[in-house]
Each structure stands twice: as C-alpha cells, then as structure tokens.
Amino acid sequence: MSDTTTHKLDALGLKCPQPILEVTIKAKELKKGDVLEVLADCHSFPRDLKAWCERTGRVLLFCNDEGGKFRAQIQF
C-alpha cells in the first residue's frame, strides 16, 4: 500500500509569480513521493511550473488546460 499523499493548492486569481511562490512554500511541507495538485489561472503558469519542476528536480505529472484554468500535478 502506498503511503503517498495528494495535497491540494488553490492558486486561482493569483498573478505571476504568486502561484509558483505558493508551490515553493507548500513544497517545504511535502515528503518525497507526495503529489501536489495545483489549480491556477495565471496565463504563464504551465510554462513557469514546467521550468520550476526542471530546476528543482520535481516531476510534472501533467498540466491540463481546463478552459480558463489549469490543473497540474507534481510529484515530489
């Protein structure tokens, strides 16, 4: 049985770079293997999050455009 946890972060309404800053701060609480699901509607969020994951060594599982907002999952 997996002991990973999926955490959620609502960053809707926040402007660049606030969603990524929220992810960065949340990341300090998470354990290896945990998943963070983020909702954001900042235009640059998908590319910023991809860059953040590449730089910090986290795995971007997906980042989907849900029509006006993005839903992403990151594995730590």
Added chain:
Amino acid sequence: MAKVAIVVNGSEPKSVYPSFILGTSGLAIGNEVMIFFCPAGSVPWCKKGELEKVTMKGNPDMKDLVQKYVKLGGKLYLCELALEAKDLKKEDIRTDTEIIGATEFMSKASDATVTFSF
C-alpha cells in the same frame, strides 16, 4: 544555483515591482537573491510599511511578494549613504533590511552571475 544581485535605484513602482517579481521567482527556483537599495531607491521603499502600500495595474500584491521574498530567504540591503542623503533615521528603516556599505555589498555580489538594476 545562481546568485542574483538586484539593485534598486528608483523611487517609482516601476523600480520595485520587477525587483520583487524577479527576486521571488529566483528564490523559487533555488537561487540566492539579494536586493540592494541605492539612496535614490531608498525612499520611500526602505521606510517601514511603504513597500506594502505600492500598487501597479496588472501586477501582483506587493505585500504578498515582500512577505514571500523574506520567507524564502531573500536578503534586503540599504546603502548606508542613504541615511544622510535622504535624511533617514535608522529606526525608520524596515526591520528586515540591513544597512551596509558599498564595499560589503560588492563583496556579497562579486560572484553573482545574474544582475539587474531597476
């Protein structure tokens, strides 16, 4: 990770917004970031509570940016020449801002690989 040195040399919102947007973004990806306020950029920004008041259309909340900048380990420095040049008193300066001389700042920034001046 990179070391980033940002110099603020202007007293308008257009000087501090990019400083804190890029500064916090650098911290988010693990960079070491320092912001140095020159005398021309010291007022009003280095007075207690002034940064938190600034707004600019289409930009994020500055109070939130400043809080996160400090929380993520960003450093704030004020050039000591600003005290006399701008009639500032030490007790009026933000408690999260360290007053240092130019040589100390240059020492800290001498191995920065990313630099900006606004």
